[in-house]
Amino acid sequence: MKKTKEIIITKNNNLKIIQVCIICILLILSCIKPVYPDEIFLQHIATVIMIGIMIFLIKKNALSGKAFFCIFMMLIVHIIGARWNYSFTPYDKWINTVFGFSIDKYFSFKRNQYDRLVHFMYGFLLLIPISEIYNKWFNASKRLATHIAFLFILASSMVYELIEWLVAVTLSPEQAEAYNGQQGDMWDAQKDMAMAMLGAMVMIVISRYLVKKKVTTLNT
DSSP states (O other): OOOHHHHHHHHHHHHHHHHHHHHHHHHOOOOOOOOSSHHHHHHHHHHHHHHHHHHHHHHHHHHHHHHHHHHHHHHHHHHHHHHHHTOOOOHHHHOOOOOHHHHHHHTTTOOOHHHHHHHHHHHHHHHHHHHHHHHHSOOOHOOOOOOOOHHHHHHHHHHHHHHHHHHHTTTTTTHHHHHHHOOOOHHHHHHHHHHHHHHHHHHHHHHHHHHHHHHHHHHH
């Protein structure tokens, strides 16, 4: 039984190591002939910090494979945005090439919406790993851990917007606009925080639905 558990842990860690390697490769590729070289460093500060956190989590074997994969996916969408400085990520062109229609025209978008997607994914994908941290590290009940994770996402979204603002005031107006990606929207920070909150709420609803479905299946 002990050997079986050790084998499972080793396999999980190997998958996590592969995910970290993929992130490192994508990070390097995104920095080759960057589209916006003046901003790429600022965009990837968070990437480097998260890679360090992922390595720490592997050493401590502190998260499930599912929670770790959520962090992995969050970093992928961030690296894609960082490559094109978020505001210029050509998602509409990609969708048009694959599916033959423009999502911007369909929804009458007036701005590039990729940054909104990433803020949504921040709340959606990080709720699970943050919940696990509070549940496993601090012995919070699963319900309480989910609640704390939700509040953490709201608070960290606010702190991020404050950091963006503080960085922006040290840059030239052109660099500040490119880094912040407001695209002329004076309510950009509030909308970004709202998208992170919405993402977390959607994940909570999905998670509770799946738990109830599992309980119902076991009882039948």
